Amino acid sequence: MLHTHDRALVATLDRSAGTIRVSGHLTSLGADLVRGTADQLRSDGHLRVTLDVRGVRAADDEGWAVLRELHRDFRRDGGELLIRG
Structure with a gap:
């Protein structure tokens, strides 16, 4: 489990599934x-x-902008970032 210093965000990684x-x-x-x-x-x-x-539960515009940029980067490099939610 990856915890950020932003106390309200938790990211859980499943390395084998790539999730x-x-x-x-x-x-x-x-x-x-x-x-x-x-x-x-x-x-x-x-x-x-x-x-x-x-x-x-909540997100700011800058957070979504980073994820949109990440999505574009994956596509540009021939990969795929699936965003569910």
């Missing part, structure tokens, strides 16, 4: 940490990473 489950309040800081985790999964060979945001 990150996020819950709580998503800010740009938390989204940057999620980005780092997704990038690490991609580096580990996952062409498809699933980001499950169904547990996000």
